[in-house]
Amino acid sequence: MSAATDNKGRIANVDATLTSVIGQLETEANVKKAIRESLEPIEEFSRSALTELNKLHSAPASDQAAICERCLATVAKAQPLWADVSKLIPKGEFYRYSFAIGPLCRSFVTSIAFARFILHDELVPAFTAANLMGLGGDDTGELQLTADDYLQGVIGMVNELPRLSINAVTAQNFALPVKIAAFVNDVFQSYSLLNLRNDQLRRRFDSLKYDLKRCEDVVYDLTLRGLTAGTAAEANGEKTNA
Amino acid sequence: MSAATDNKGRIANVDATLTSVIGQLETEANVKKAIRESLEPIEEFSRSALTELNKLHSAPASDQAAICERCLATVAKAQPLWADVSKLIPKGEFYRYSFAIGPLCRSFVTSIAFARFILHDELVPAFTAANLMGLGGDDTGELQLTADDYLQGVIGMVNELPRLSINAVTAQNFALPVKIAAFVNDVFQSYSLLNLRNDQLRRRFDSLKYDLKRCEDVVYDLTLRGLTAGTAAEANGEKTNA
Amino acid sequence: MSAATDNKGRIANVDATLTSVIGQLETEANVKKAIRESLEPIEEFSRSALTELNKLHSAPASDQAAICERCLATVAKAQPLWADVSKLIPKGEFYRYSFAIGPLCRSFVTSIAFARFILHDELVPAFTAANLMGLGGDDTGELQLTADDYLQGVIGMVNELPRLSINAVTAQNFALPVKIAAFVNDVFQSYSLLNLRNDQLRRRFDSLKYDLKRCEDVVYDLTLRGLTAGTAAEANGEKTNA
Amino acid sequence: MSAATDNKGRIANVDATLTSVIGQLETEANVKKAIRESLEPIEEFSRSALTELNKLHSAPASDQAAICERCLATVAKAQPLWADVSKLIPKGEFYRYSFAIGPLCRSFVTSIAFARFILHDELVPAFTAANLMGLGGDDTGELQLTADDYLQGVIGMVNELPRLSINAVTAQNFALPVKIAAFVNDVFQSYSLLNLRNDQLRRRFDSLKYDLKRCEDVVYDLTLRGLTAGTAAEANGEKTNA
Amino acid sequence: MSAATDNKGRIANVDATLTSVIGQLETEANVKKAIRESLEPIEEFSRSALTELNKLHSAPASDQAAICERCLATVAKAQPLWADVSKLIPKGEFYRYSFAIGPLCRSFVTSIAFARFILHDELVPAFTAANLMGLGGDDTGELQLTADDYLQGVIGMVNELPRLSINAVTAQNFALPVKIAAFVNDVFQSYSLLNLRNDQLRRRFDSLKYDLKRCEDVVYDLTLRGLTAGTAAEANGEKTNA
Amino acid sequence: MSAATDNKGRIANVDATLTSVIGQLETEANVKKAIRESLEPIEEFSRSALTELNKLHSAPASDQAAICERCLATVAKAQPLWADVSKLIPKGEFYRYSFAIGPLCRSFVTSIAFARFILHDELVPAFTAANLMGLGGDDTGELQLTADDYLQGVIGMVNELPRLSINAVTAQNFALPVKIAAFVNDVFQSYSLLNLRNDQLRRRFDSLKYDLKRCEDVVYDLTLRGLTAGTAAEANGEKTNA
Amino acid sequence: MADVMMAEPSSSTSALTRREHLAKTFEAYRAELDANTETRERLIILSRSITQMSKKLIFHLHRGATSGLVARAKNIRDGKGKEKEIIANFEKIRAELGSGESAESFWRWARPVSPGLEEYIEAVSFLFYLETGRLISLAEVQKGLSNPQTEEPYVVVTPEDYILGMSDLTGELMRYATNALSTGDHETPLAVCEFVRTVKVYFDGIPPYQLHKLSKKQDETTRSLVKIEKVCYSLRLRLIEFADRPDILRQMASRAL
Amino acid sequence: MADVMMAEPSSSTSALTRREHLAKTFEAYRAELDANTETRERLIILSRSITQMSKKLIFHLHRGATSGLVARAKNIRDGKGKEKEIIANFEKIRAELGSGESAESFWRWARPVSPGLEEYIEAVSFLFYLETGRLISLAEVQKGLSNPQTEEPYVVVTPEDYILGMSDLTGELMRYATNALSTGDHETPLAVCEFVRTVKVYFDGIPPYQLHKLSKKQDETTRSLVKIEKVCYSLRLRLIEFADRPDILRQMASRAL
Ligand SMILES: [Mn+2]
Ligand SMILES: [Mn+2]
Incomplete structure (x- = not known):
């Protein structure tokens, strides 16, 4: 009889323990889902920012600054929304959910770095990028722009530059390719300083050398045809002021 | 003894039940086979239409219209055959067999959209494409061109354009690459505004960006060498006003 | 100027065409999502029915009928919910969404066939199974139990029987293994006369032979120990006359 | 101009060459299809033969001979059909199509070897099996029963014996398990003396050891309970003298 | 006693039957081994022929003919060895061993087709390829070059051409890429008219489109830079008349 | 010009280096092949030893000792052959080739341990097993029986014991099962002392518990029927002397 | 062209300026990435060591699980000692990650730690089952992996980790039940089967999307359960045959120990 | 039945005797297996560390490979220092395996060591190529991995290891050639392509059965070669276009540095 009681006790224990842990699992799944939903409106802004930048490829040089400003303005619109995301993340658990947040951060870095390059001929620092996104304030808690996401986002932006360089030539804008080639060269040399593991960042870094080659090729083409005269001075001169 | 009856009863019941169900499966297998066979002559026309279009890659500009007209004529020849397919499909079961019909529809859409682009510089609407194929009449019953098949067919056509652009240059036709780049740019821009959730389509659409780049590269090469005179201004100049 | 008009016209045309088609895709995606959500409460019942049946493995013979009745009652609770699913499916599009409905149907067939076998020693016909699920009424429209889903559900049920046979012995229920072996033998015999062309089903049905062997092994163990007295004679004795 | 001729010449040459070769491939594909169709009615008989033998598992000892005779009669009915298959195979190309014919041969060997074992307690020789199938006459040309197919068929038959042994006990036939165990032991012993290099066959032959164990288990169970009286002594006693 | 005789008889029967069949298998295994060994020296020549052709990638235009002649000479050296292979194959069993001979044939076809294309700008017919390999004479009996192996060999050769086209440019040979593109275009055009049912071959042939694109890209690059003067006109100009 | 010389020098260096290393690779491949061939005659003996032991299953108790002696004699015949193997292995490289030697050692351990258990009711120590195989002498150099091979070989032998136990009962030898069960129990407890990795030894160890259960079951069966009387004393009494 | 030539020097000077500036930034990134790699390597080493020790603990427990009561109690005591040694390694992991302020960082390094953690959970739950016959709870596992004073967790045990560990436990229980049968223990298999x-x-009942890795493990659990059910089946047949000879059954059972 | 009962005690006593005897033997096996496991773990740790350091060395070399002559020489000197650090780890592996008498044991532990060894060979051959433009030989690799005094190898480099390492080298050379192009270096791509x-x-020419792992790596080598060939192709087109403007070509090349 005590065996029977024991058995019943054991089963009750199993029931209670498993019910509780499965409940916890569900709670977690709900947190994940809530975070994903809270990211959706931000993703909308991220997509708009990229679409705006896409116009650079067919716009005349004179419109470029305006396009970039509109892009940064779109990024800024997302700023208040991060607080909603932040509230959903339990204390100390940012890295638990970074798998969902990371891709979005990378996309924003791509947009911001792109716009800032066109506007100021600079590689936007991670700190500045985070600020422009609206991270790092009191209300965004532990949310952060990780080094990995920043570094990947920047490469995403460099990947767009060969296309822009080529379309600039089509639009008779011969200064931009020179500016681009110098920038990509600097970025490539900087990334070469890193020791990378066999991860996604490494794979993306490997792609940079082809972008560099392509951007250099355009400058070769222009130089050969004497199309960089003056503009080179213009582009480089500005850079020193940036 | 009642057990014996039960046993015999059960055996008979099992037998009857399985025989009837497997009979149904056989019927279905036969319908599938009949549909596949009825599609074979249509596939023949589909292949001919594509082969005709293939000639665009090595034809001079002056022959292009004729090639496209012959392609559309071939498509038209398949029209009456769809009625045979339609007759084989039981009421309400179009989607049961769409896995077999879909690929063929996509191939036709590719041919039609290609020919119409060359002839009229337009993206053929789904409705028009279905009509040209011969779908949508009374005798084709439930047969239809689904949105998914239409879009995949269109993408299949855009995938062909970079090759045509390059071969046009080889054939000294410098106007076509400009026209192609503008068209692919339009398709790409329109698409990037939309929020496409279907994964397979999304991946294919993303491939368009690569096609666009290649088309832009050709225009770049021509611009650099001053070979787009007139045409480039025409196509690009207007784009900036849009 | 006419070129400009052309350009604008083409852009507008491309935009309108793609927007309309992608709109259709969105609509479809929404229907899919709605159907999936409408299936969720039904899945809940399906899981409950299986959990109920799972109790057969540790229950004494006297509880079996009650368990099976409760299982069928759970299945019955899902009946009214199918009407909600049916409403979501556009006319003629059942087979478009059957990929989502099929697995659920199979699971119900498994439960129903299992319960009916224990209760009535029969292979439930497809028609009856559909009725018990609540399909086939006026309000369930085009929803149907396909032959393929029925058969797969039945095989799924037979796959469970060897385990039940073994657990029945543990629970000192010596009649059940004899009944199970006779039933599986009937299913196997009937099947082996049929020429099933569908490859996936064929492979699953071939697996039944292994199940049959395992069921026969149990009867062998009981016979050796004289534990089938009566039941064995009943089931086997008659079989030899058949 | 001579280049033009060359070009045309090359195109014609390429065209002619490929058309002729692909034509050959079509012919081959048609032969394959015809052979497959000519095998279908034979497969029907093969299935019937196996289904007949399947009855051994639930039949009383007294019915076994009749079942086996009916099985061999069914096999015999397929004999005239092989001539049709033979006519389709071009001279010297039997091995080109043996991939399609082999599985059927194996299935027939399984049936024949099974029936002959029950009837005559022998391992039917390959030559006899081929004759019973109707191969080896003038009208079956190059068709043959390969050594590999024969052996695989035999193994397929031995794989059935443990099941028969167990069902024999259930049906109170205690002599058959002893006869089976002795036979499987003989096959296994003969085999283990041979050095078989063919990998697939080796693996299948290794599976025999498992069958042998199961057959021995049944004899053990019977011995333990004194149910082998006479038969065991008969079979085993002699074995020790062998 | 009669049981004992039976037992001994059965054991002897089983033994004799299995020994004889396994003996046959051994014989076959030996034939297989002998054939494989007889192919080894031929494989050596096949590898040498490919290694020779590999030099085309870095050779100046003036050396190409000599390389191809040496390649064909190497192929010719293998001719007498096929007779040794042929002797090992029992009458009517070529297709039994074609799995071992086929890959070698394909490799030879690749070499021959490659060399003949460079030397004579032609697609070597299957008949000629077989002759150059040394097949089809009296002493090579049933050995033959199958349509399938021929086609796979040809595709293998076309797959190499884009690489050669690119390396030709590096070696300042600007005529070869034009010749290559025209040839690949011919092969692709002819093929696309044919309805190839063999799935594996179809997939390989479909890959040719990608090769064609790559070859066309090279011609494009040359055309842009005015490096095809003469040759381009020759090859393309005529093509338009075709 | 010095660049040209440099280049030639570099190519010569590459040629020399690679030719040498590929030569070394071939030498190694030859060593491997030679070792494999030198093992073949030993494998022959290993197979014979196992075939001899196989007779235990159908032999009367009185013949068992003789069978085991013959088995050990066969093992002994292989002793001189190991010296040939040893000569082929370069100094210090036993473990480089143990992948080829190991399986053979395991098979010998299985035979030896089996024979010694029947003869002396003991688990043969690794040292003794190595001696009986002929390893460990001066002429077998670095050849050794590794702990892993010994441990796996012993399990291979235990895997055979349930079958022997069962066949002993069939042959009315009721002492052997008791002896076997005690032995397997001891071996199982010994292996339980080891901490295993997830490797092959672990997987084989996991199988031991089923062998133990099966052997114990036989003793249960005999005890229940009073068939162990006397023999148990006999078997166990002897064991203490062993 | 002269312009270009003239532009060059200034261009390269300014490029160097930006490049130098970037170099400084990226050298900091390099230091960060290198430090991360080293931390990851150290955690992998600790995790591997935890795996090894947990596997050893499981073997140790199996050795005592089918012994008599006294030996069994000693075996469990020894097992607890081994568990302490494992926990010491988790303490080292915590030290590696820093504590207090940077407590969050555990999640950053969860991936290299998890293989060891899963194996530990399997071992500790087996130990707990043998001692109490009960299923250890997630809270109890977490408590064992926390600083006894501050109650700060060394590593966080998620429901996922716990469930996957329990899934592995069923495999060890299958071995335990089968071994128990051979020693004549007729209650353990039935209790384990129910459990x-x-x-x-x-x-x-856990939907696959909530815990993807579980579905493969559930197949393994099903295989284990089927094996245990077969053990119970044999046991039942044996008990039936021995129904009128309990003496022999007792004798046989004692013989095995 | 009484006989059985009586037989029991003696049976279990004698069983204990044999069992105790076996227990002693198997405790020795346990010690041996446990020691092996620990050795393997230590070797895996060393091997992983060699892998990390070799990867770092390769990155380091790429950083300097496209610089000017002086910077390049310094980069290679630094690289050699890093190589020395890696070799120190191989020395530790040798120490782990014991030396002299038990020299053979390297082959026993080749598997856990080989991933690190392969990565090292890749790194050192790249270093050697950059320094000398030549292919390092197997003997040279082995010499670097041997005690300079006794010439006893720390680990043995087999032709397999060497060939697989060279196969990986081609991937690094592809990166080197591509990077070189962007800096206007027109000779490196052509030299690498030929190499x-x-x-x-x-x-x-190596038959697949002699080195199974090579065939997959050859596919990778082919991909690398095709990429290098494309670089050479672009280079040729560029050189042709600039044939009458070598000044611009020079200017562009210097601009990149
Ligand atoms: Mn485990
Ligand atoms: Mn590498």
């Missing part, structure tokens, strides 16, 4: 069946039913 | 093509031709 594993309950666990399986609960886990079957 | 990789030669290596590939030799490796193509």
Whole structure:
């Protein structure tokens, strides 16, 4: 009889323990889902920012600054929304959910770095990028722009530059390719300083050398045809002021 | 003894039940086979239409219209055959067999959209494409061109354009690459505004960006060498006003 | 100027065409999502029915009928919910969404066939199974139990029987293994006369032979120990006359 | 101009060459299809033969001979059909199509070897099996029963014996398990003396050891309970003298 | 006693039957081994022929003919060895061993087709390829070059051409890429008219489109830079008349 | 010009280096092949030893000792052959080739341990097993029986014991099962002392518990029927002397 | 062209300026990435060591699980000692990650730690089952992996980790039940069978999207359960045959120990 | 039945005797297996560390490979220092395996060591190529991995290891050639192309059964070669276009540095 009681006790224990842990699992799944939903409106802004930048490829040089400003303005619109995301993340658990947040951060870095390059001929620092996104304030808690996401986002932006360089030539804008080639060269040399593991960042870094080659090729083409005269001075001169 | 009856009863019941169900499966297998066979002559026309279009890659500009007209004529020849397919499909079961019909529809859409682009510089609407194929009449019953098949067919056509652009240059036709780049740019821009959730389509659409780049590269090469005179201004100049 | 008009016209045309088609895709995606959500409460019942049946493995013979009745009652609770699913499916599009409905149907067939076998020693016909699920009424429209889903559900049920046979012995229920072996033998015999062309089903049905062997092994163990007295004679004795 | 001729010449040459070769491939594909169709009615008989033998598992000892005779009669009915298959195979190309014919041969060997074992307690020789199938006459040309197919068929038959042994006990036939165990032991012993290099066959032959164990288990169970009286002594006693 | 005789008889029967069949298998295994060994020296020549052709990638235009002649000479050296292979194959069993001979044939076809294309700008017919390999004479009996192996060999050769086209440019040979593109275009055009049912071959042939694109890209690059003067006109100009 | 010389020098260096290393690779491949061939005659003996032991299953108790002696004699015949193997292995490289030697050692351990258990009711120590195989002498150099091979070989032998136990009962030898069960129990407890990795030894160890259960079951069966009387004393009494 | 030539020097000077500036930034990134790589390597080493020790603990427990009561109690005591050694390694992991302020960082390094953690959970739950016959709870596992003073967790045990560990436990229980049968212990297999069946039913109810890795493990659990059920089946047949000879059954059981 | 009962005690006593005897033997096996496991773990840790350091060395070399002559020389000098650190780890592996008498044991532990060894060979051959433009030989690799005094190898480099390492080298050379193009270096791509093509031709000649792992790596080598060939192709087109403007070509090349 005590065996029977024991058995019943054991089963009750199993029931209670498993019910509780499965409940916890569900709670977690709900947190994940809530975070994903809270990211959706931000993703909308991220997509708009990229679409705006896409116009650079067919716009005349004179419109470029305006396009970039509109892009940064779109990024800024997302700023208040991060607080909603932040509230959903339990204390100390940012890295638990970074798998969902990371891709979005990378996309924003791509947009911001792109716009800032066109506007100021600079590689936007991670700190500045985070600020422009609206991270790092009191209300965004532990949310952060990780080094990995920043570094990947920047490469995403460099990947767009060969296309822009080529379309600039089509639009008779011969200064931009020179500016681009110098920038990509600097970025490539900087990334070469890193020791990378066999991860996604490494794979993306490997792609940079082809972008560099392509951007250099355009400058070769222009130089050969004497199309960089003056503009080179213009582009480089500005850079020193940036 | 009642057990014996039960046993015999059960055996008979099992037998009857399985025989009837497997009979149904056989019927279905036969319908599938009949549909596949009825599609074979249509596939023949589909292949001919594509082969005709293939000639665009090595034809001079002056022959292009004729090639496209012959392609559309071939498509038209398949029209009456769809009625045979339609007759084989039981009421309400179009989607049961769409896995077999879909690929063929996509191939036709590719041919039609290609020919119409060359002839009229337009993206053929789904409705028009279905009509040209011969779908949508009374005798084709439930047969239809689904949105998914239409879009995949269109993408299949855009995938062909970079090759045509390059071969046009080889054939000294410098106007076509400009026209192609503008068209692919339009398709790409329109698409990037939309929020496409279907994964397979999304991946294919993303491939368009690569096609666009290649088309832009050709225009770049021509611009650099001053070979787009007139045409480039025409196509690009207007784009900036849009 | 006419070129400009052309350009604008083409852009507008491309935009309108793609927007309309992608709109259709969105609509479809929404229907899919709605159907999936409408299936969720039904899945809940399906899981409950299986959990109920799972109790057969540790229950004494006297509880079996009650368990099976409760299982069928759970299945019955899902009946009214199918009407909600049916409403979501556009006319003629059942087979478009059957990929989502099929697995659920199979699971119900498994439960129903299992319960009916224990209760009535029969292979439930497809028609009856559909009725018990609540399909086939006026309000369930085009929803149907396909032959393929029925058969797969039945095989799924037979796959469970060897385990039940073994657990029945543990629970000192010596009649059940004899009944199970006779039933599986009937299913196997009937099947082996049929020429099933569908490859996936064929492979699953071939697996039944292994199940049959395992069921026969149990009867062998009981016979050796004289534990089938009566039941064995009943089931086997008659079989030899058949 | 001579280049033009060359070009045309090359195109014609390429065209002619490929058309002729692909034509050959079509012919081959048609032969394959015809052979497959000519095998279908034979497969029907093969299935019937196996289904007949399947009855051994639930039949009383007294019915076994009749079942086996009916099985061999069914096999015999397929004999005239092989001539049709033979006519389709071009001279010297039997091995080109043996991939399609082999599985059927194996299935027939399984049936024949099974029936002959029950009837005559022998391992039917390959030559006899081929004759019973109707191969080896003038009208079956190059068709043959390969050594590999024969052996695989035999193994397929031995794989059935443990099941028969167990069902024999259930049906109170205690002599058959002893006869089976002795036979499987003989096959296994003969085999283990041979050095078989063919990998697939080796693996299948290794599976025999498992069958042998199961057959021995049944004899053990019977011995333990004194149910082998006479038969065991008969079979085993002699074995020790062998 | 009669049981004992039976037992001994059965054991002897089983033994004799299995020994004889396994003996046959051994014989076959030996034939297989002998054939494989007889192919080894031929494989050596096949590898040498490919290694020779590999030099085309870095050779100046003036050396190409000599390389191809040496390649064909190497192929010719293998001719007498096929007779040794042929002797090992029992009458009517070529297709039994074609799995071992086929890959070698394909490799030879690749070499021959490659060399003949460079030397004579032609697609070597299957008949000629077989002759150059040394097949089809009296002493090579049933050995033959199958349509399938021929086609796979040809595709293998076309797959190499884009690489050669690119390396030709590096070696300042600007005529070869034009010749290559025209040839690949011919092969692709002819093929696309044919309805190839063999799935594996179809997939390989479909890959040719990608090769064609790559070859066309090279011609494009040359055309842009005015490096095809003469040759381009020759090859393309005529093509338009075709 | 010095660049040209440099280049030639570099190519010569590459040629020399690679030719040498590929030569070394071939030498190694030859060593491997030679070792494999030198093992073949030993494998022959290993197979014979196992075939001899196989007779235990159908032999009367009185013949068992003789069978085991013959088995050990066969093992002994292989002793001189190991010296040939040893000569082929370069100094210090036993473990480089143990992948080829190991399986053979395991098979010998299985035979030896089996024979010694029947003869002396003991688990043969690794040292003794190595001696009986002929390893460990001066002429077998670095050849050794590794702990892993010994441990796996012993399990291979235990895997055979349930079958022997069962066949002993069939042959009315009721002492052997008791002896076997005690032995397997001891071996199982010994292996339980080891901490295993997830490797092959672990997987084989996991199988031991089923062998133990099966052997114990036989003793249960005999005890229940009073068939162990006397023999148990006999078997166990002897064991203490062993 | 002269312009270009003239532009060059200034261009390269300014490029160097930006490049130098970037170099400084990226050298900091390099230091960060290198430090991360080293931390990851150290955690992998600790995790591997935890795996090894946990596997050893499981073997140790199996050795004592089918012994008599006294030996069994000693075996469990020894097992607890081994568990302490494992926990010491988790303490080292915590030290590696820093504590207090940077407590969050555990999540950053969860991936290299998790293989060891899963194996530990399997071992500790087996130990707990043998001692109490009960299923250890997630809270109890977490408590064992926390600083006894501050109650700060060394590593956080998620429901996922716990469930996957329990799933592995069923495999060890299968071995335990089968071994028990051979020693004539007729209660353990039945108790284990009920236990594993309950666990399986609960886990079957977890929707696959919530815990993707579970579905493969559930197949393994099902295989284990089927094996245990077969053990119970043999046991039942044996008990029936020995129904009128309990003496022999007792004798046989004692013989095995 | 009484006999059985009586037989029991003696049976269990004697069983204990044999069991105790076996227990002693198997405790020795346990010690041996446990020691092996620990050795393997230590070797894996060393091997992983060698892998990390070799990867770092390769990155380091790429950083300097496209610089000017002086910077390049310094980069290679630094690289050699890093190589020395890696070799120190191989020395530790040798120490782990014991030396002299038990020299053979390297082969026993080749598997856990080989991933690190392969990565090292890749790194050192890249270093050697950058310094000398030549292919390092197997003997040279082995010499670097041997005690300079006794010439006893720390680990043995087999032709397999060497060939697989060279196969990986082609991937790094592809990166080197591509990077070189962007800096206006027009000779490196052509030299690398010739080099990789030669290596590939030799490796193509190795029958697959002699080195199974090579065939997958050859696919990778082919991909690398095709990429290098494309670089050479672009280079040729560029050189042709600039044929009458070598001044611009020079200017562009210097601009990149
Ligand atoms: Mn485990
Ligand atoms: Mn590498």
